[in-house]
Amino acid sequence: MSSPGSGKTSLLERTIDSLKNELKIAVIEGDLQTTNDAERIEKYNIPVTQINTDGACHLDANMVDGVLNNYNFKETDLFVIENVGNLVCPAGFDLGEDDRVVMVSIPEGDDKPIKYPVIFRKASVVLINKIDLLAYTNFNIAKTKKDSLNINPNLKIFEISCKTGEGLDSWFDWLREQVRKKR
Amino acid sequence: MSSPGSGKTSLLERTIDSLKNELKIAVIEGDLQTTNDAERIEKYNIPVTQINTDGACHLDANMVDGVLNNYNFKETDLFVIENVGNLVCPAGFDLGEDDRVVMVSIPEGDDKPIKYPVIFRKASVVLINKIDLLAYTNFNIAKTKKDSLNINPNLKIFEISCKTGEGLDSWFDWLREQVRKKR
Numbered sequence: 001m002s003s004p005g006s007g008k009t010s011l012l013e014r015t016i017d018s019l020k021n022e023l024k025i026a027v028i029e030g031d032l033q034t035t036n037d038a039e040r041i042e043k044y045n046i047p048v049t050q051i052n053t054d055g056a057c058h059l060d061a062n063m064v065d066g067v068l069n070n071y072n073f074k075e076t077d078l079f080v081i082e083n084v085g086n087l088v089c090p091a092g093f094d095l096g097e098d099d100r101v102v103m104v105s106i107p108e109g110d111d112k113p114i115k116y117p118v119i120f121r122k123a124s125v126v127l128i129n130k131i132d133l134l135a136y137t138n139f140n141i142a143k144t145k146k147d148s149l150n151i152n153p154n155l156k157i158f159e160i161s162c163k164t165g166e167g168l169d170s171w172f173d174w175l176r177e178q179v180r181k182k183r
Numbered sequence: 184m185s186s187p188g189s190g191k192t193s194l195l196e197r198t199i200d201s202l203k204n205e206l207k208i209a210v211i212e213g214d215l216q217t218t219n220d221a222e223r224i225e226k227y228n229i230p231v232t233q234i235n236t237d238g239a240c241h242l243d244a245n246m247v248d249g250v251l252n253n254y255n256f257k258e259t260d261l262f263v264i265e266n267v268g269n270l271v272c273p274a275g276f277d278l279g280e281d282d283r284v285v286m287v288s289i290p291e292g293d294d295k296p297i298k299y300p301v302i303f304r305k306a307s308v309v310l311i312n313k314i315d316l317l318a319y320t321n322f323n324i325a326k327t328k329k330d331s332l333n334i335n336p337n338l339k340i341f342e343i344s345c346k347t348g349e350g351l352d353s354w355f356d357w358l359r360e361q362v363r364k365k366r
């Protein structure tokens with residue numbers, strides 16, 4: 001989950017590219033309109049379905065349920081849902097997931113956790129993306145981490161760049177750990 | 184209206200700073216939580232009220248109505264409402280405004296109009312902000328403009344940077360023109 005354009009699909013591209021030889025990954029893409037994001041994922045030859053909500057500002061359990069027959073869960077290690085770009089509404093709708101990941105990105109400014117607390121409260125992981133752009137902003141990473149942990153002390157926080165690849169190894173390790181724990 | 188962190192409040196700061204000697208400006212700030220944005224506007228000594236929606240993902244007419252008594256509209260030339268950071272829901276709720284302005288920013292990627300068409304359809308102006316960061320992205324401005332005009336041929340589109348000030352004069356001129364037309 002994240003604002004529009006924080007880098008959710010880019011993260012999936014990076015994750016699938018690095019992990020698809022060790023984990024069977026499947027994806028649901030959610031957007032108001034277009035199949036752009038699903039098309040980006042299709043290039044990796046893994047199962048992916050695009051849900052278009054048309055106007056709805058978040059995926060809900062019914063929409064997800066409607067496409068689950070497209071997947072073989074016995075053959076899936078890691079199932080990822082990319083929600084509609086929205087830092088508010090997705091927090092309120094349980095999709096049956098084990099973990100929620102919230103992404104913020106450097107150009108958005110470091111005040112997002114305190115301004116949009118609900119989505120941080122319900123997350124397991126916060127990803128701070130686009131750290132390659134830090135030099136061009138006044139983003140205070142320590143502040144964002146502190147504010148996030150104030151809202152939710154159990155958060156794991158990773159600083160990453162989907163552009164350069166920096167920091168992604170810790171994210172991949174966390175994913176591997178969750179898959180291992182659930183086996 | 185824009186995604187979280189595109190630069191709405193920065194735009195207001197720039198606009199008030201440049202125009203407050205010629206126009207009486209008043210502002211409503213809308214956020215889930217915090218008074219951060221209203222505090223930034225207060226520094227300019229103009230009337231401003233912060234609405235906290237708590238959980239709601241958009242301002243609605245009732246919330247706006249609830250604070251209108253804080254203002255003297257006879258003494259106001261330009262009244263601006265900054266909505267909750269959200270590229271979806273605010274499109275669906277009429278606040279009684281004359282014009283809607285949608286802001287996108289360079290780091291978000293150039294596919295936002297086609298992915299979130301409703302909010303562009305209902306706008307009068309699209310602002311493309313943070314053009315100072317163009318060099319560090321693959322943002323195709325021509326594509327974003329073309330897609331926006333396909334959705335809504337009447338859109339005025341301004342490329343700006345609230346950081347450097349580039350492009351803001353055309354935006355100020357448009358505002359002056361709207362104020363003049365309504366007198």
Ligand SMILES: Nc1nc2c(ncn2[C@@H]2O[C@H](COP(=O)(O)OP(=O)(O)OP(=O)(O)O)[C@@H](O)[C@H]2O)c(=O)[nH]1
Binds near residue numbers: 162
């Ligand atoms: N500089 C930089 N740009 C990035 C990074 N990650 C993603 N981007 C860019 O950010 C833009 C948006 O990336 P997406 O992956 O489409 O973002 P998204 O969150 O999936 O967007 P929506 O699905 O529309 O909400 C693209 O232009 C990416 O190239 C990063 O780490 N650094």
Ligand SMILES: Nc1nc2c(ncn2[C@@H]2O[C@H](COP(=O)(O)OP(=O)(O)OP(=O)(O)O)[C@@H](O)[C@H]2O)c(=O)[nH]1
Binds near residue numbers: 138191
């Ligand atoms: N590089 C660059 N950064 C900008 C520009 N305009 C705003 N910013 C930065 O973007 C971040 C967010 O700016 P805000 O004005 O708070 O954005 P906002 O849309 O009001 O955010 P919300 O109200 O939380 O949705 C801040 O760190 C600003 O300094 C710009 O033109 N260029």
Ligand SMILES: [Mg+2]
Binds near residue numbers: 008010037082
């Ligand atoms: Mg995406």
Ligand SMILES: [Mg+2]
Binds near residue numbers: 192193220265
């Ligand atoms: Mg703001």
Ligand SMILES: [Zn+2]
Binds near residue numbers: 056090
């Ligand atoms: Zn919603």
Ligand SMILES: [Zn+2]
Binds near residue numbers: 057089240241272273
């Ligand atoms: Zn909503």
